[in-house]
Amino acid sequence: MIGKVAVLVLIAVCWSPAAKAEATIKYNHFGPGMVVYWEYTAPEVDTMRLDFWSGDDIVFHISVHYGTQTTPGVLSLNSFLGGSWGEQEWHSSFPLAPGQRTSLTIVAGEDRFYITARAAGNVSQCEYRYRHQGPATEIKGSQGTQRVILGKVLTNYQPGRIVYVHGTAPDSGPTYTMIAVGEPGEPPVQDLAIAIVHQVTNDNVHLLSRNNNTYSRLTIEGRQMLFSAGEPFSLAITCQLYGFQVAVNGRHFHDYTHRLPITQTMTVWTRWFKEIEKIEYY
Numbered sequence: 001m002i003g004k005v006a007v008l009v010l011i012a013v014c015w016s017p018a019a020k021a022e023a024t025i026k027y028n029h030f031g032p033g034m035v036v037y038w039e040y041t042a043p044e045v046d047t048m049r050l051d052f053w054s055g056d057d058i059v060f061h062i063s064v065h066y067g068t069q070t071t072p073g074v075l076s077l078n079s080f081l082g083g084s085w086g087e088q089e090w091h092s093s094f095p096l097a098p099g100q101r102t103s104l105t106i107v108a109g110e111d112r113f114y115i116t117a118r119a120a121g122n123v124s125q126c127e128y129r130y131r132h133q134g135p136a137t138e139i140k141g142s143q144g145t146q147r148v149i150l151g152k153v154l155t156n157y158q159p160g161r162i163v164y165v166h167g168t169a170p171d172s173g174p175t176y177t178m179i180a181v182g183e184p185g186e187p188p189v190q191d192l193a194i195a196i197v198h199q200v201t202n203d204n205v206h207l208l209s210r211n212n213n214t215y216s217r218l219t220i221e222g223r224q225m226l227f228s229a230g231e232p233f234s235l236a237i238t239c240q241l242y243g244f245q246v247a248v249n250g251r252h253f254h255d256y257t258h259r260l261p262i263t264q265t266m267t268v269w270t271r272w273f274k275e276i277e278k279i280e281y282y
Contacts, residue, residue: 023147025273028137030052031165033153037105037187038141039101043144048066052138060077075124079176094117100119135175149271151267157239161282162239166232170273179271192242194237195210236248
């Protein structure tokens with residue numbers, strides 16, 4: 001066990017913004033039920049963009065234009081299919097706040113994307129209909145992106161349900177990787193029923209929870225989590241009446257008792273992985 005200060009430091013590192021560079025996540029099938037959290041500090045001028053790629057097509061394109069002193073900023077949505085752009089959609093109600101932290105949560109529905117934007121205390125919501133049903137396989141945030149976090153919405157969540165995360169462990173870069181199940185909301189501030197943190201530098205594994213910004217005691221396991229750099233992995237989180245069972249590559253790893261109530265709608269988030277093959281929910 002370690003103290004509260006160490007818990008705060010660890011979780012802060014895991015959710016902390018990355019360097020302000022282009023961010024890319026590969027995912028084999030970004031479709032209905034998937035969610036992306038995108039965060040950046042708004043520039044005074046210039047454009048921020050997030051693209052959902054499928055081969056040479058951009059299934060969904062988001063760009064935030066911060067304009068100039070004489071040109072107002074605006075949010076634009078579009079698709080680039082078969083070598084040409086579609087009809088641009090403009091949303092002037094997007095909360096433009098130069099110099100402020102700005103976040104967008106994008107949820108894929110059956111036939112459209114649902115976008116919620118937050119900046120400087122203001123919230124804006126809009127929708128964008130799919131131009132076609134092809135799933136995205138790569139998500140790219142432009143230069144200046146601080147976080148792109150991939151997740152999946154878990155409906156009717158209850159004991160007996162299982163979440164599988166299949167991916168490839170990073171071979172360089174991040175000091176930590178993290179997979180967490182929490183209540184819906186922005187991942188840096190939402191309550192977490194369980195967070196599984198792999199400390200790459202020493203191969204320690206930490207299990208923790210967060211409830212109303214209060215953290216549980218942290219469990220440290222001084223054994224490998226079976227995440228090998230650059231190698232594929234499969235992690236399963238089974239919700240039971242007493243808590244969670246965690247398994248890696250088909251082998252039981254650890255049990256973790258519930259620290260906060262389970263709600264019917266939860267979200268599983270992945271952080272610091274560059275490639276996630278798929279997230280399954282049964």
